[in-house]
Amino acid sequence: MAIPKKIINFLEGNKVKYETVEHKTVFTAHDKAATLKVADKIIGKTLVVKLDKVMVLALIPANKNLDKQKLKKISKAKIVDFVKEAWMKKNLKGVKIGSVPPFGNLFKMPTFIDRGLMSNKKIVVSSGSHTDSIKINPASFKKIIPDLVVGSFTKKR
Numbered sequence: 001m002a003i004p005k006k007i008i009n010f011l012e013g014n015k016v017k018y019e020t021v022e023h024k025t026v027f028t029a030h031d032k033a034a035t036l037k038v039a040d041k042i043i044g045k046t047l048v049v050k051l052d053k054v055m056v057l058a059l060i061p062a063n064k065n066l067d068k069q070k071l072k073k074i075s076k077a078k079i080v081d082f083v084k085e086a087w088m089k090k091n092l093k094g095v096k097i098g099s100v101p102p103f104g105n106l107f108k109m110p111t112f113i114d115r116g117l118m119s120n121k122k123i124v125v126s127s128g129s130h131t132d133s134i135k136i137n138p139a140s141f142k143k144i145i146p147d148l149v150v151g152s153f154t155k156k157r
């Protein structure tokens with residue numbers, strides 16, 4: 001499955017430079033890094049997280065895990081939890097579960113990005129497909145998500 005038209009239109013409409021990257025079917029960010037033969041610190045994995053009653057996207061490096069306590073502090077939420085797959089299937093139409101693109105404004109959701117990803121020249125993020133990814137400069141990523149929240153909310157795997 002190629003990158004959904006909705007994602008391409010979003011990127012093109014925002015006039016940012018990006019590159020599509022085709023690869024074999026992968027289901028984890030770690031496998032994507034191995035397949036593309038790149039450091040997993042430049043692969044972004046998109047997590048769908050519930051902060052109190054608000055659903056958000058959190059983009060973290062593949063070599064890290066989410067630190068719920070740190071995210072709680074940054075977001076000032078009382079409860080941080082992962083969203084159930086059923087909610088994702090119902091609300092994130094047109095993209096494959098496990099390959100949710102980190103463009104929260106497309107889904108009317110706030111987007112958080114871990115500071116660790118912002119220091120890379122390029123990052124590789126999910127595209128909505130298990131066989132294609134998007135390579136983008138962190139500055140361009142920040143440009144297309146005006147209310148992007150940047151913070152440190154990961155821990156070692």
